[in-house]
Amino acid sequence: RALFTESFHRLLSTQTRGKLEDKVALITGAASGIGKATATKFINNGAKVIIADIHQQLGEETAKELGPNATFITCDVTQESDVSNAVDFAISKYKQLDIMYNNAGIACRSPLSIVDLDLALFDKVMDINVRGVVAGIKHAARVMIPRGTGSILCTASITGVMGGVAQHTYSISKFAVIGIVKSLASELCRHGIRVNCISPFAIPTPFVLGEMSQMYPHVDAQKHVEIVHNVGVLKGVNCESNDIANAALFLASDNAKYISGLNLVVDGGFTSFKNLDF
Numbered sequence: 321r322a323l324f325t326e327s328f329h330r331l332l333s334t335q336t337r338g339k340l341e342d343k344v345a346l347i348t349g350a351a352s353g354i355g356k357a358t359a360t361k362f363i364n365n366g367a368k369v370i371i372a373d374i375h376q377q378l379g380e381e382t383a384k385e386l387g388p389n390a391t392f393i394t395c396d397v398t399q400e401s402d403v404s405n406a407v408d409f410a411i412s413k414y415k416q417l418d419i420m421y422n423n424a425g426i427a428c429r430s431p432l433s434i435v436d437l438d439l440a441l442f443d444k445v446m447d448i449n450v451r452g453v454v455a456g457i458k459h460a461a462r463v464m465i466p467r468g469t470g471s472i473l474c475t476a477s478i479t480g481v482m483g484g485v486a487q488h489t490y491s492i493s494k495f496a497v498i499g500i501v502k503s504l505a506s507e508l509c510r511h512g513i514r515v516n517c518i519s520p521f522a523i524p525t526p527f528v529l530g531e532m533s534q535m536y537p538h539v540d541a542q543k544h545v546e547i548v549h550n551v552g553v554l555k556g557v558n559c560e561s562n563d564i565a566n567a568a569l570f571l572a573s574d575n576a577k578y579i580s581g582l583n584l585v586v587d588g589g590f591t592s593f594k595n596l597d598f
């Protein structure tokens with residue numbers, strides 16, 4: 321009977337307490353889209369969140385909207401000193417960093433042919449989408465290794481799984497993110513630190529809507545997301561940033577305590593049967 325009562329109370333407490341109670345998370349690119357949805361989800365699950373973003377006004381507005389458990393810090397992930405400062409800020413404010421989510425990234429259209437590829441733009445995208453992620457992991461590991469625990473997440477993309485027409489630069493950058501995750505998971509597992517990434521597809525954030533309107537300027541961007549969804553993802557599902565936030569919550573939490581080095585594809589089934597040729 322005592323065992324039953326104890327189990328019952330444990331079950332009750334896991335249902336009422338958030339999955340990230342007493343955890344501190346730093347999320348890059350959290351002023352908007354997937355990062356913002358994840359910051360909201362983490363806070364609703366008991367975490368304290370540092371919103372690190374290059375966009376100061378949007379970041380401050382987001383932190384205000386999310387309440388006292390959200391704090392904004394200006395951070396350009398291409399500047400290692402900004403990333404290092406953001407991590408140190410988390411430590412000085414909360415004495416710990418449990419979750420580092422390297423989510424900041426930019427979209428980029430590439431020409432149809434590699435012959436016409438703009439290498440200056442290539443460098444810019446790699447600086448944010450790849451070097452920024454490496455800097456995030458480097459500085460998170462610096463403070464997580466001594467504690468022997470931590471969860472590091474990154475946002476890759478389905479274009480990092482299968483490539484795509486007119487996507488060379490972006491696709492290469494996201495293949496690199498998945499490679500970084502695999503490589504770093506193998507080193508950091510020895511320190512009790514898990515490293516995973518999520519690969520979304522066509523979540524209607526400002527990022528995707530902007531991309532769509534560049535490709536098809538004559539048609540409403542939101543309409544294009546609907547078209548893409550109609551050609552090959554779960555029917556009747558209205559995908560949103562919150563779907564990625566749910567995946568991030570799972571990977572960040574102790575529910576995923578035995579998962580590291582994973583690329584979790586969240587695409588409504590798209591990559592399982594279709595080429596990315598829109």
Ligand code: NAD
Nearest residue numbers: 349351352353354374375396397424425477522523525527
């Ligand atoms: P978004 O544009 O809504 O948000 C991106 C955020 O990153 C913005 O707040 C922006 O200010 C910030 N940012 C940009 N450059 C930065 C820098 N140098 N330093 C710090 N912050 C910077 O886009 P989103 O869709 O939420 O994208 C988030 C991540 O998801 C990106 O890595 C993107 O590649 C990836 N992704 C998105 C989709 C999708 O369907 N939306 C699909 C695949 C991958």
